[in-house]
Amino acid sequence: MTDLIHVENLKFVNHKDKLNFFSTKKTFELGPINIDLKAGETLAVIGANGSGKSLLAKLLVGLEKPESGQIFLHGEALNKSNQRQRGLSIRMIFQNSNESLNPGITLGSILDEPLRLNTDLNMMQRAAKIEQTLAQVGLMPEHQFFYRHMLSDGQRQRVALARALILNPQVLVADEPFAALDPSVRSQIVNLLMNLQRELGLGFIFISHNLGIVRHISDKVIVMRHGKIIESGRTDVIFNWPKEEYTQKLVHAHQALINRQNT
Template identity: 65%
Template sequence: MTALLSVQDLTYTIRKRQGWLGSEERFTLSPVSFEINAGETLAIIGDNGSGKSLLARLLVGAERPSGGHIFLNGQKLDPFNIKQRCLNIRMIFQHSNESLNPGLSVGRILEEPLKLNTQLDARARQEKVVNTLKLVGLLPDHQFFYRHMLSDGQRQRVGLARALVLDPQVIVADEPFAALDPSVRSQTVNLIMALQRELGLGFVFISHNLGIVRHISDRLLVMQKGLVVESGKTETVFNWPKSEYTEKLVMAHQSLINR
């Protein structure tokens, strides 16, 4: 069976000059490879600066890789074809409050991707906006709301709706629950899992919360300083970590939940 999303030897190098002497700082994302099938979730964990968010940006086309390839349903994605990537791989951002334009209504926020990427007329776009709001547990009237009128949980649902409105095949979520309180976080996690079952989406989920990672992911990728130090089925990695770094992460998580 052909994988929904296949990443082969993806690399990226950042060079920055810092300080008055112009010293060069270099960060290299070493070759990353993984596959996701429809309905599966791959979680990516690691400390800050490990390359998790950089990998997310490479997947959605916000950055162009130095090397390697990304395949969707066996077809190689052109790194210069942003529309192709935008239609099929969508992103949910960590801070929904910052990612939503305060000057636009929810309806306008959801309609804009449809205007830019589809041939739908105004009536069809309106119908799609309403149906997508319902899909994420919001009301049709929420299309008339502005950012300041929404709760944190509702804002994150709008972020999810914006990702889903183009009917993508893969969702990349970068710390989507970090700003939510525990009760709202639980509701949002359950919503995402239900939508994944219903729509057959592939999820790439980036998080520091190993409790959620263990709950929702099928496979796990552990990153440190741009390197993939371990990968495998989630339960296998949690129960029998092979690298010292992964073992430290798991032990830290266990110590928190056993307090």
């Protein structure tokens, strides 16, 4: 089966402003990154703050441009000529749903915008698509007339998910999507995502510090440190037989947290 996403030797270098006419000072380097994702599969990305996880997400959705390397979608290299296709096929769920939703317009307008910009649907067709997508994420049709401040944290995250789904993507890239949610709401959203993945065959790239959720929903894990992938493999292998000392520390800290919660 052809990989849904194939990332080959992706590199990104962030520079400070030029120190003089001849040199720049390198501040952060990401890569080389090599990953594969199949339809219906979840790849988790773990590591400390500053390891490059969020930067990788931005590169995948086209918010940042790599210095070298390539991203393939269904075997086709993504570049300037098919940038629009990337925007339709790979969608991002941001960490803070409250900040990512415009407080000055209704949720229906938020969901309508990507349809107006990226499809030929007329007003009635867009309205039907908005209601369908709201239902997919467990919201009511009348929620389209609400504003951001009228929703709970869990409902806002559902709207953020609806916005990501509205264009029928093939891949969702989620950067800490559950960080601001309380445990009961977090569990509901996790189950919703897993159900949607099964129904729609979505590929899911999930960035998180919550190793409990990572272990529960992911098929594969990559471990990042200082912009590099230091270990990768099937989820059960990473958690049961981690090779790298850094990965071992992450897993042991997670297990220690579970033991404290059970005592």
